[in-house]
Amino acid sequence: MARRIYHKKNSFSPKLFKFLSFVVLVALVVYGGRSLYKSFKFNPQRLVENSILKESTFQADVKEIVSRSGIKAYYFEDKTNPIIALSFRFKNSGSAFDEKGEYGISQMAAALLTEGAGSYSSRRFKDILDEKAISISFNAGVDDFSGAMLTLKQNQKTAARLLKLALTEPRFDDDQIRAVREQLLTLLKQQKEFPDSALSLAWGKEIYGSHPYGRNPVGDDDDIRNIGSEGLSTFVKNHLVRKNLIVGVAGDLSEDDAKKLIDQIFGALPESGIQSFVDNAAINWTAREFNLNRPMAQSIATFTAPGVKRSDADFYPLYIANEIFVGQGLTSRLSKALREDRGLTYGVYAYLSIQDKAQLIKGGFSSTADNFDEAKALLIGEWVKMGKEGVSEEELEQAKNYLISSYNLRFASLPNIAETLVAMQEENLGSDFLIKRNQYIQDVTLEQVNNAARKYFDANRLIWVNFNSTKQN
């Protein structure tokens, strides 16, 4: 039948038909073969699906524990190596809380707590740390005063004893105060030498004005010269107290041993102390540009806009929007526009800065003067576009894939895990956060991201603080 119709309509001879059928067959084989070949060739998703490396049943089992003396902590057991990592934080004890006339005291205390305690001189204290491979360190952030301990399982008792002494009976000997003072004064000078740190100080003043966040986080030259053992002891008494304490412990120890360890270290701390209060930063968000000149090879730009608290409903949507705007890797909109497509800069970045008294989106880039205006204009263009148009479904999917698939990387090291346990408590995320987190990311909708983009990527609230290069290349 078909043949007859063909014959009639097209006057095709059976011979020609046979020939054409052959041609079609060959074409089909070639086309099909090519598709088949292509399907063998390279398809990232198929490669992952067909991989012999399958997903394991890895679960980050974090427990909330309470020691006999009543100290709450998060605990994570890992017996891969005979190591124990402890992280802790004293809230509201960082540099922003340094009292007038004592700017730099939290930094000095952080450096001095391991410089001798109880009956141990500085040298004896550090010799024991060396012999037993125990690491004890302190750090004064802007909001909090934090610490960390890393020890072999076999040396945990010694480590606990030394850390307890450092927290409760630091010596603050004159010689050690003098050495640390010189180091901090040197640090203050070095901040001026490097364009990044010098700009960071100018940025702090422009954004925060007279708020404590606008001060040099290292401290004040005159104050550092005047701080002595009495002030330092008062700092310890008032800040290193149980009321301020958050603890995370990870590694090769049982739940019971973790509780005992926590009591050994922190059990004797006073319940509370006298502390000052720091207001939320009142930032003037009028769009503006503050330019400084400096003779250097590249100009450096920073941009700042209002951000969100970790507990805000906009947190995940904005986090994802920023990931798409200029996240990790070189695939973000800004990395493509400024770097990959045009070679204007080595790198452009932005992150959500979440501190207790201020939340920002902060970013920047550097480039030679001939590229600077173009790069900055492109960045502003992308910023405005993000605010107006938001992101696409595909971009959202890609960002979620990255954030979810990269999640397990945070379990690489015990000190990092211990630090995560502290952060989880500080932000009230709950002990099951590590299990739920990927779902939180998955649940974010396109509408939520685009609402957040509209709200926060606002060109009328974008502040630039820049160093302009005055050197000709």
Add this chain to the structure above:
Amino acid sequence: MIKFFKTILTAVTLSFVLPLSSAQAKLFDIEEFTLDNGLQVIVIPNHKAPIVKQMVWYKVGSVDEPAGKGGLAHLLEHLMFRGTEDVEDGVFNQIVSDNGGVMNAFTSRDVTAYHEFIDITRLELMMFLEADRMQNLNITPEAFEKERKIVFQERMQMVENNPTAAFGEMMRRTLWQEHPYARPVSGFPNEIMSLTLEDAQNFYKTHYVPNNAILVLSGDIDVVTAQTLAEKYFGKIEKSDYKNNTEFQDIKNETSSKVLSKALQIETSRFVKSFVVPSLGQDKSLAYAFVLLSAYLGEGDTSQLYRRLVEDEEVAVAVSTSYDFSARSYGTFSISALPAQGVSVETFEEKLNEALEDSIRSLNWEELHKVKNKVLAGLIYLKDNPSDAAEIVGSLASVGISVEDIENYDQNIEAVKLQDINNAVKLLRKAVNVQGFLLPQKGA
């Protein structure tokens, strides 16, 4: 480095990362095999979490660049992200990102390394990508132009914008003279802008071959799986008749140089003294002695120089020593310090030399035992993070250090005798060296 992050700018300096074990049987529990095409594969199992770090180390770095082609090895490192026939420009980064990987690369004097830190379920895909770009790199002229600009901006940002970097480069030139270690890895700005696509292609074709590379897999993987996958993805790449022709000049002149540099933006004085000494590959027993000598003299604030110059005599705010033994050619022993304010160059030099002599004189059996313990006590921490372990092992293996020597590091340190240290000191006294001060321009 291909990518710039505000916070991640770590350099793998071995004297720093190998600081801290009681006598462990093996340092990392490494498994090792070699494919028929010559690719060495190192597996470091760590099953703490379902993650893995893949690194591909090519035994080629800036020392292998032709004359006048400074920055070529580094530019090629960047171009390796610019596409192959199957994976077009931009797609590599997108695939790694879509799969939650954290990737980067770096170039040093001796080696170039590429790495992806990733969930174990995505490792095969990453192995495909690395194997692909080992053989199929396809750089378009447009991509080349863009990447050369990026590399130029990197030099501007990391070196030219750093007020201490010019001093560092001058110190290296003075120390290494005709030796290829004298040249900066980044290349000079005019060199970078004169590099061509052909230069990059030739460098790639010559050096990027399986028998000049090491694959390191560190994390939640066993050696059997690693072998299956390495064969599958890298096994088919053809071996080349590769021979590295780079010549390292002997450093024979017993020169001792001094550099005095003043810079406008500098506010605090800095001191550095560097010595050309044997690397681990050149002389094992001396190398382990130098490891201990450095730890004894100036690593940490329990060290001799720190206690004397910073705590007792107050002529420095900080002082430290380091020994870089991981090199294809010579190693470097360095002393760095921040002289205290008001201390003259002459006084500092005199006090340092006295402290060095006294410290060396007081090094006895008991002190040696103490410093060995300090070096060995915490080695087990190196097993904690699979990413760090990959970097440490790869950086050593890629300059020719055997897996056996890496695994037996603690025993080799244990075996050092007082006489070995004395030999190291003797060598240091006549070693080629450069001493430099970087001082503030104003008021000086």
